[in-house]
Amino acid sequence: MAEIDKDDLISIIEESYDVEDVPEILPLMPVRDVVIFTDMLLPLFISRERSIQAVDKSLSTDRYLMVATQKDPSDEDPGPEGIYTVGTACRVLRMLKLPDGRMKTLVQGICKVRIIEYISDDNALMVRIERMQEEEIGQELSMETEALMRTVRDQSERIMAFRGEFSGDVGSILESIEEPGRLADIVTSNLRLKLSEAQELLEIEDPLARLRRVSDFLIREAELSAMQAKIQSEVREEISKTQRDYFLREQVRLIHRELGEADERTQEVGEYNKRIKKAKMPKPAQEEARKQLRRMEQMHPDSSETAVVRTYLDWLLDMPWSKSTKDVLDIKKAKKLLDQEHFGLERVKERILDYLSVRKLNPAMKGPILCFLGPPGVGKTSLGRAIAAAMDRKFYRLSLGGIRDEAEIRGHRRTYIGAMPGRILQGLKQCESKNPVFMMDEIDKVGSDYRGDPSSALLEALDPEQNFEFSDHYLNLAFDLSSVMFILTANMTDTIPSALLDRMEIIEIPGYTPEEKLEIAKRYLLPRQIRENGLKEDALILGDAVLKLIIEEYTAEAGVRNLEREIGTICRKAARKTAEGHKGKIRVDRANLSKFLGVAKFQPEMDKDENQVGLATGLAWTSVGGEVLYIEASLLPGKGELIMTGQIGEIMQESARAALTYVKANLGRMGKETSYLDDLDIHIHVPAGAIPKDGPSAGVAMITALASAITEKPVNQDIAMTGEVTLRGRVLPIGGLKEKALGALRGGVTTIFIPEKNRKDLAEIPSALKRRIQFIPVKDVDEVLEKAISEDILSAAPPAPKAVKSTKKKASS
Numbered sequence: 001m002a003e004i005d006k007d008d009l010i011s012i013i014e015e016s017y018d019v020e021d022v023p024e025i026l027p028l029m030p031v032r033d034v035v036i037f038t039d040m041l042l043p044l045f046i047s048r049e050r051s052i053q054a055v056d057k058s059l060s061t062d063r064y065l066m067v068a069t070q071k072d073p074s075d076e077d078p079g080p081e082g083i084y085t086v087g088t089a090c091r092v093l094r095m096l097k098l099p100d101g102r103m104k105t106l107v108q109g110i111c112k113v114r115i116i117e118y119i120s121d122d123n124a125l126m127v128r129i130e131r132m133q134e135e136e137i138g139q140e141l142s143m144e145t146e147a148l149m150r151t152v153r154d155q156s157e158r159i160m161a162f163r164g165e166f167s168g169d170v171g172s173i174l175e176s177i178e179e180p181g182r183l184a185d186i187v188t189s190n191l192r193l194k195l196s197e198a199q200e201l202l203e204i205e206d207p208l209a210r211l212r213r214v215s216d217f218l219i220r221e222a223e224l225s226a227m228q229a230k231i232q233s234e235v236r237e238e239i240s241k242t243q244r245d246y247f248l249r250e251q252v253r254l255i256h257r258e259l260g261e262a263d264e265r266t267q268e269v270g271e272y273n274k275r276i277k278k279a280k281m282p283k284p285a286q287e288e289a290r291k292q293l294r295r296m297e298q299m300h301p302d303s304s305e306t307a308v309v310r311t312y313l314d315w316l317l318d319m320p321w322s323k324s325t326k327d328v329l330d331i332k333k334a335k336k337l338l339d340q341e342h343f344g345l346e347r348v349k350e351r352i353l354d355y356l357s358v359r360k361l362n363p364a365m366k367g368p369i370l371c372f373l374g375p376p377g378v379g380k381t382s383l384g385r386a387i388a389a390a391m392d393r394k395f396y397r398l399s400l401g402g403i404r405d406e407a408e409i410r411g412h413r414r415t416y417i418g419a420m421p422g423r424i425l426q427g428l429k430q431c432e433s434k435n436p437v438f439m440m441d442e443i444d445k446v447g448s449d450y451r452g453d454p455s456s457a458l459l460e461a462l463d464p465e466q467n468f469e470f471s472d473h474y475l476n477l478a479f480d481l482s483s484v485m486f487i488l489t490a491n492m493t494d495t496i497p498s499a500l501l502d503r504m505e506i507i508e509i510p511g512y513t514p515e516e517k518l519e520i521a522k523r524y525l526l527p528r529q530i531r532e533n534g535l536k537e538d539a540l541i542l543g544d545a546v547l548k549l550i551i552e553e554y555t556a557e558a559g560v561r562n563l564e565r566e567i568g569t570i571c572r573k574a575a576r577k578t579a580e581g582h583k584g585k586i587r588v589d590r591a592n593l594s595k596f597l598g599v600a601k602f603q604p605e606m607d608k609d610e611n612q613v614g615l616a617t618g619l620a621w622t623s624v625g626g627e628v629l630y631i632e633a634s635l636l637p638g639k640g641e642l643i644m645t646g647q648i649g650e651i652m653q654e655s656a657r658a659a660l661t662y663v664k665a666n667l668g669r670m671g672k673e674t675s676y677l678d679d680l681d682i683h684i685h686v687p688a689g690a691i692p693k694d695g696p697s698a699g700v701a702m703i704t705a706l707a708s709a710i711t712e713k714p715v716n717q718d719i720a721m722t723g724e725v726t727l728r729g730r731v732l733p734i735g736g737l738k739e740k741a742l743g744a745l746r747g748g749v750t751t752i753f754i755p756e757k758n759r760k761d762l763a764e765i766p767s768a769l770k771r772r773i774q775f776i777p778v779k780d781v782d783e784v785l786e787k788a789i790s791e792d793i794l795s796a797a798p799p800a801p802k803a804v805k806s807t808k809k810k811a812s813s
């Protein structure tokens with residue numbers, strides 16, 4: 001095996017020889033990792049048997065052999081195809097047999113040769129060769145060759161100097177060489193090229209071409225050396241900067257110590273460690289906290305990364321992982337508290353007490369989520385507060401109105417700048433308890449858009465089946481929400497995502513009658529406002545008559561929020577009078593009410609329209625409670641088209657079309673020709689035009705308005721009506737009866753036609769309301785037409801609906 005002692009790899013020119021003496025047949029010695037050039041002196045360790053034979057053979061004759069490089073250095077016994085055909089004829093200058101059987105030799109390259117053929121021999125590889133003649137270059141070198149040689153000399157000296165291998169000897173050898181080919185060979189043998197590149201150079205016969213190629217390699221080598229130098233200096237700089245920082249920091253630490261100040265970092269880490277122990281977190285959270293703390297220890301105390309980790313750790317440690325309040329489930333006390341704060345609402349209170357009782361008997365209950373449904377200001381929030389107080393739990397209220405971004409619920413990932421946990425975990429942190437009463441307001445106003453769907457995150461938080469491991473993007477750890485008591489509130493159910501609606505138990509809290517409002521005002525709102533405005537208990541006299549007036553003429557709402565505001569205004573003004581020196585009680589009566597509240601805002605009775613042709617009063621159920629809804633119908637010359645205006649939704653439009661069909665089918669009974677409407681357009685308008693309206697329950701009112709317009713008989717404006725109608729005139733049931741009835745009362749209506757199927761709901765209507773409004777259940781729209789317009793508008797029984805045969809002939813082909 002041939003091994004090269006690279007330290008000795010310097011060519012020197014020694015001993016004269018004659019290339020003509022090189023025989024035609026030579027033993028061949030393959031070498032693994034070097035290419036030998038002419039004039040190169042190379043020490044070789046030889047261990048492969050065939051190579052030893054080759055040297056022996058050469059020594060037994062005239063000391064010549066051929067050295068050629070093998071293509072694959074790992075090949076132990078290369079054959080002819082594994083050895084390059086161009087190599088160098090060498091002379092063995094010295095040989096030493098080592099005790100282990102190996103040989104140490106010194107060989108010298110004599111001339112470049114090419115293998116013509118392999119000659120079989122039992123022991124050594126024998127080859128027939130031909131000498132490769134260097135092309136002759138005239139005595140006079142061209143300017144270009146001179147320049148090229150000079151460049152090559154300079155470049156190789158520079159590279160060797162960079163590598164620390166340059167010596168004066170090398171310099172003078174390079175200077176002394178005058179043939180371009182030899183210069184190329186000497187430089188190549190010192191350049192540490194890849195084997196394939198060195199072999200490529202060996203095979204180039206034209207000396208000038210070889211020198212040019214060497215120059216290319218030198219340029220590449222120079223670039224590599226420059227790059228290497230740059231990297232080294234950068235590394236040095238980096239190291240010295242880190243060292244400098246380290247020394248400075250150490251100095252600061254020593255100064256702190258000298259000044260008797262404890263190392264802030266150690267102190268901070270110590271404090272976090274204490275907090276981690278105290279927080280009683282679940283194992284994964286604890287591990288995460290420790291991991292982050294370890295990370296923080298490695299960072300510069302003032303870096304922005306440290307600040308991010310610090311905020312995260314603070315959040316993690318401030319979460320109430322194991323803090324909770326002890327539930328008090330004293331049902332009697334709870335009833336007392338609910339009654340103390342709220343008037344009426346008997347069914348609602350009953351339901352709440354049932355819920356609490358079940359919780360008392362089975363604390364691990366995974367019950368439904370309560371949802372209070374009702375218009376604004378009916379006490380949904382204050383009921384939630386009372387439940388929390390009764391159970392001795394913390395209370396938190398989160399308004400979901402307008403939330404469209406999932407991140408609001410679930411937080412932003414920590415990679416965002418200024419990331420925070422979602423609103424649910426923020427709430428829990430604020431409560432410092434993991435089992436508060438958590439009220440989510442306006443669940444029906446949650447939207448979804450490109451920022452994600454908050455309702456899916458809400459579902460994960462609310463659903464008892466999955467909320468024991470709620471994942472917040474910021475904490476990135478599961479938090480157990482199962483002991484939180486969630487209560488939702490909504491004005492309508494239509495827009496609540498159905499997945500959520502399925503898991504809720506809806507508790508309806510409808511609006512209040514004026515009588516109920518009066519009681520609430522007297523017992524709760526007025527005393528509270530008097531107290532809050534710093535007045536003495538008996539400083540203000542506000543009688544029932546005045547309160548009634550405020551209810552009727554200053555507010556028009558289902559709840560009592562505005563009523564409380566108006567009472568608050570009176571109390572504020574009374575407080576001012578007292579503060580300005582008014583002595584004695586302040587009395588508010590009908591006469592001076594406007595001095596406190598300004599002129600009346602609503603006068604429903606006075607606003608009422610006179611009976612009119614084509615104008616019927618319907619009832620709507622909106623998110624703010626019930627309301628009267630006027631339906632106008634007019635006929636005008638045209639082509640029998642139906643025009644609908646007033647932002648009517650799709651369902652209401654369909655119900656208008658059905659109403660028209662019913663009316664058309666009954667034209668005869670109204671004393672009109674069946675073709676009566678053919679030359680007329682029918683216009684149905686539902687004011688106020690700017691508010692969108694929808695739903696099927698205006699069907700009865702639409703038919704009434706149309707029948708009135710056709711018969712030209714006015715509709716009684718004291719009557720309102722609600723109900724969906726089939727094409728055959730049957731009246732179908734509707735929802736929100738109490739709300740609608742309260743709306744009707746506010747609209748000055750005295751009689752309401754309701755669908756027969758809603759008769760059972762009358763039990764829920766407060767008797768005070770029933771005293772003031774007459775409810776007439778009807779099965780058929782005829783009953784409404786007869787009473788709301790006039791008994792004699794319909795002359796006969798309704799016609800049996802029939803399929804009208806097409807009179808058009810089929811087109812024959």
Ligand SMILES: Nc1ncnc2c1ncn2[C@@H]1O[C@H](COP(=O)(O)OP(=O)(O)OP(=O)(O)O)[C@@H](O)[C@H]1O
Pocket residue numbers: 341342343344345375376377378379380381382383441489520524525559560561564
């Ligand atoms: N039945 C009642 N008895 C006593 N006070 C009441 C009653 N209903 C409502 N209130 C009072 O009316 C005010 C408004 O109620 P609250 O804020 O709870 O309404 P809400 O239904 O939550 O409205 P929103 O849906 O707009 O949030 C509160 O001060 C509340 O105490």
